[in-house]
Amino acid sequence: MDIRELQKKVIEFRDARDWAQYHNPKDLAISLMLEASELLEVFQWKNLQEVEAIKSDPDERRKVKGELGDVFIYALNMYYVFGFDPSEVILEKLEINEKKYPVEKAKGNARKYTET
Amino acid sequence: MDIRELQKKVIEFRDARDWAQYHNPKDLAISLMLEASELLEVFQWKNLQEVEAIKSDPDERRKVKGELGDVFIYALNMYYVFGFDPSEVILEKLEINEKKYPVEKAKGNARKYTET
Amino acid sequence: MDIRELQKKVIEFRDARDWAQYHNPKDLAISLMLEASELLEVFQWKNLQEVEAIKSDPDERRKVKGELGDVFIYALNMYYVFGFDPSEVILEKLEINEKKYPVEKAKGNARKYTET
Amino acid sequence: MDIRELQKKVIEFRDARDWAQYHNPKDLAISLMLEASELLEVFQWKNLQEVEAIKSDPDERRKVKGELGDVFIYALNMYYVFGFDPSEVILEKLEINEKKYPVEKAKGNARKYTET
Numbered sequence: 172m173d174i175r176e177l178q179k180k181v182i183e184f185r186d187a188r189d190w191a192q193y194h195n196p197k198d199l200a201i202s203l204m205l206e207a208s209e210l211l212e213v214f215q216w217k218n219l220q221e222v223e224a225i226k227s228d229p230d231e232r233r234k235v236k237g238e239l240g241d242v243f244i245y246a247l248n249m250y251y252v253f254g255f256d257p258s259e260v261i262l263e264k265l266e267i268n269e270k271k272y273p274v275e276k277a278k279g280n281a282r283k284y285t286e287t
Numbered sequence: 288m289d290i291r292e293l294q295k296k297v298i299e300f301r302d303a304r305d306w307a308q309y310h311n312p313k314d315l316a317i318s319l320m321l322e323a324s325e326l327l328e329v330f331q332w333k334n335l336q337e338v339e340a341i342k343s344d345p346d347e348r349r350k351v352k353g354e355l356g357d358v359f360i361y362a363l364n365m366y367y368v369f370g371f372d373p374s375e376v377i378l379e380k381l382e383i384n385e386k387k388y389p390v391e392k393a394k395g396n397a398r399k400y401t402e403t
Numbered sequence: 404m405d406i407r408e409l410q411k412k413v414i415e416f417r418d419a420r421d422w423a424q425y426h427n428p429k430d431l432a433i434s435l436m437l438e439a440s441e442l443l444e445v446f447q448w449k450n451l452q453e454v455e456a457i458k459s460d461p462d463e464r465r466k467v468k469g470e471l472g473d474v475f476i477y478a479l480n481m482y483y484v485f486g487f488d489p490s491e492v493i494l495e496k497l498e499i500n501e502k503k504y505p506v507e508k509a510k511g512n513a514r515k516y517t518e519t
Numbered sequence: 520m521d522i523r524e525l526q527k528k529v530i531e532f533r534d535a536r537d538w539a540q541y542h543n544p545k546d547l548a549i550s551l552m553l554e555a556s557e558l559l560e561v562f563q564w565k566n567l568q569e570v571e572a573i574k575s576d577p578d579e580r581r582k583v584k585g586e587l588g589d590v591f592i593y594a595l596n597m598y599y600v601f602g603f604d605p606s607e608v609i610l611e612k613l614e615i616n617e618k619k620y621p622v623e624k625a626k627g628n629a630r631k632y633t634e635t
Contacts, residue, residue, distance in 0.1 A: 187394075195338055196330060196341060198448055204324055205440055216425055216430055240383075249326075260352055261293050264360060277304045327552075331546075331553060419626075445548070451543060458544065471598065471608055476613070485583060487584060490525060492587055495584065511537040
């Protein structure tokens with residue numbers, strides 16, 4: 172599905188509830204962060220084996236799906252408030268990252284990650 | 288642009304660098320959360336007037352765009368690792384939210400938000 | 404109460420449950436962050452008037468108290484794992500901040516905050 | 520050092536800069552959360568061996584110390600704004616946790632953590 176179509180649905184949902192009045196960027200950023208925290212909570216105190224096991228656990232998968240959905244919905248609301256085109260945001264960022272992490276240097280190199 | 292096409296580009300970027308080995312869901316969730324925090328940092332200590340002003344400040348807009356791009360990229364990587372279809376995740380979550388926040392009750396009601 | 408005495412109680416609690424084995428710094432940092440998020444959640448979607456009202460609402464006060472307690476407990480556990488003296492950490496940081504935010508420049512200046 | 524004495528220093532620092540005006544609980548909670556994120560960032564993408572190595576790396580130790588100091592300072596500011604006694608907050612929370620995680624059930628049991 173086109174990402175702008177998804178965004179359209181997200182904004183229709185918002186407007187049907189007259190929620191635009193609450194959607195200032197600061198409160199949206201707080202909510203996005205809180206959903207990201209709930210996603211992280213799924214993996215709290217889990218070692219890597221337990222983390223792998225979550226991938227095939229139907230209840231945990233449902234939880235991850237729900238939290239990821241919330242992250243996306245808040246992100247699309249934030250784009251809208253700023254008038255950004257979602258595809259453009261992602262493509263531009265990938266270009267920036269291409270320069271920041273050139274293949275020849277970053278290949279298989281975890282270090283590159285941690286230096287950001 | 289179709290969201291699966293965007294995801295394809297994100298995964299190509301990952302694979303060109305051989306980074307799948309680092310992309311366990313726990314570390315992806317940490318990184319997603321850290322990017323969401325950097326987004327929130329743009330609005331730290333700002334009152335609502337200052338928050339509004341950010342919308343028309345080119346430098347701040349660029350910063351918001353970059354952080355939102357990172358949030359999206361990590362989210363698309365997480366979807367991939369779980370084998371979720373991004374559109375489906377969003378549409379399913381919107382359906383859940385339709386039931387949780389029925390229009391007649393949630394209209395213009397900030398309270399509904401805070402009770403989640 | 405002396406902060407080292409408080410820390411002693413926190414570590415006794417940990418050791419009575421044989422939980423030192425889970426207390427690597429990464430998982431402690433995740434948990435500290437998640438508790439800080441739960442604290443922030445109390446204020447989600449609230450405007451400044453509603454935020455003020457929380458200060459005198461017994462239920463909300465209890466919630467804030469509980470989350471702040473968790474933040475402190477994880478922080479004291481983290482200090483312990485690194486062998487830091489809690490008082491020293493705070494006093495050193497205040498000294499650093501004295502230089503970073505000299506009174507004459509930072510007085511009544513919100514800007515100073517946002518430039519960090 | 521007594522924790523109230525530490526708090527006194529933190530509040531003196533705040534008042535010398537006339538910063539009480541910015542210290543509403545919501546913005547304090549945001550800042551506390553952002554500092555907790557910066558602490559977590561030290562461990563981003565690190566595996567458990569690398570995480571252990573941080574404990575004996577002077578530069579990383581300094582970074583952890585600084586971020587932990589900020590977490591504590593914001594927490595003490597938050598206590599002050601709510602009029603909580605810091606020792607009381609911690610002792611009360613330990614009592615609550617004693618009931619939530621009784622020694623006989625929680626001993627050496629990571630599961631207990633994740634069920635919260």
